[in-house]
Amino acid sequence: MGISDNLSNSNIIYQVKQQLKELHNDNTDTLSEKIEACKFPTDGQEDQAEVFSDLVISAINDDKLDFLELLLKTVKNVDKFNYLDAEGTGGNIPLNFALGYTGYKHELRVKAISLLLKYGANPNTKDREGKSSLHCVINNSDGVFCHKVTELLLEYKVDPNVRGNQGKTLLHYLCEDNGYLNDRARGCVETAKLLLRKGANPDLKDNYNKKPIDYAKHDSKVGQLFGAIDYNMALIHSGSAVTLSFLSVCCAVEAAVGNWRKADKIGFIIFATAAAAVAFYCAYHAIKIMFFSEPSTEFTEARAEGLNSQKSPNPVGGA
Numbered sequence: 579m580g581i582s583d584n585l586s587n588s589n590i591i592y593q594v595k596q597q598l599k600e601l602h603n604d605n606t607d608t609l610s611e612k613i614e615a616c617k618f619p620t621d622g623q624e625d626q627a628e629v630f631s632d633l634v635i636s637a638i639n640d641d642k643l644d645f646l647e648l649l650l651k652t653v654k655n656v657d658k659f660n661y662l663d664a665e666g667t668g669g670n671i672p673l674n675f676a677l678g679y680t681g682y683k684h685e686l687r688v689k690a691i692s693l694l695l696k697y698g699a700n701p702n703t704k705d706r707e708g709k710s711s712l713h714c715v716i717n718n719s720d721g722v723f724c725h726k727v728t729e730l731l732l733e734y735k736v737d738p739n740v741r742g743n744q745g746k747t748l749l750h751y752l753c754e755d756n757g758y759l760n761d762r763a764r765g766c767v768e769t770a771k772l773l774l775r776k777g778a779n780p781d782l783k784d785n786y787n788k789k790p791i792d793y794a795k796h797d798s799k800v801g802q803l804f805g806a807i808d809y810n811m812a813l814i815h816s817g818s819a820v821t822l823s824f825l826s827v828c829c830a831v832e833a834a835v836g837n838w839r840k841a842d843k844i845g846f847i848i849f850a851t852a853a854a855a856v857a858f859y860c861a862y863h864a865i866k867i868m869f870f871s872e873p874s875t876e877f878t879e880a881r882a883e884g885l886n887s888q889k890s891p892n893p894v895g896g897a
Contacts, residue, residue, distance in 0.1 A: 721765015
């Protein structure tokens with residue numbers, strides 16, 4: 579190919595791309611021969627993997643999906659030359675880059691991700707920051723896209739409970755989303771249900787000893803799915819219960835020892851009784867909110883399906 583034997587040369591990607599631009603009308607065998615010419619199976623395999631990882635990322639970045647498919651077909655991703663799971667010079671793994679790259683329309687991004695998975699990219703591989711492919715899903719603002727690519731990753735056996743460097747799973751990150759009305763919020767809910775159906779564990783704790791629900795806001799879509807506690811409402815009910823209880827006691831004392839007319843004492847007793855009843859009502863709801871909040875029916879059904887799938891012969895995350 580006229581390419582330098584030094585595969586760590588900074589111009590290698592440019593040279594390879596320039597050579598291959600002329601091959602768009604050639605057949606796969608010709609392309610394979612020319613690509614294989616710059617692979618050396620015994621020396622510098624790590625450098626070579628980095629080179630081809632960069633080449634894949636460049637193809638994605640340049641919107642060259644036809645070239646990407648030819649490249650993946652002809653350069654086999656095998657254990658001894660696993661370039662699809664190797665970091666490029668910028669620290670990116672091809673699959674993670676494709677998931678986070680926003681230059682494509684969604685359908686093109688899905689196609690690029692599908693190609694990488696089809697030809698051997700491991701969705702459980704983590705980059706230097708501890709992110710796997712699932713952790714890159716949350717960086718996308720479009721909820722429908724998040725759900726689509728999560729479904730795709732699960733088809734290729736991504737671990738639904740994979741943790742990042744903070745010990746967080748994708749469920750943790752989904753619960754951090756505070757949206758309610760937008761498409762992203764709805765997409766986060768559908769993605770969370772999908773993960774639960776595929777065996778994601780909502781009780782896993784991160785490095786801060788927090789479960790996913792501990793990050794959820796009660797008024798967010800995901801929070802409602804998980805049954806997040808409404809601490810503000812619990813505080814209001816608790817405060818009301820304390821205040822009304824105090825008033826009830828004061829009125830009862832006045833009725834018992836105060837120098838009041840009989841009609842006034844009866845009024846104090848009635849007010850004390852009413853205040854005590856409302857205080858009891860507020861206390862009941864405060865306790866119910868704090869200790870007996872329950873997830874939605876959708877959560878319960880998805881979780882049950884996930885637990886059942888773990889008992890079946892089909893692996894978690896399988897199709």
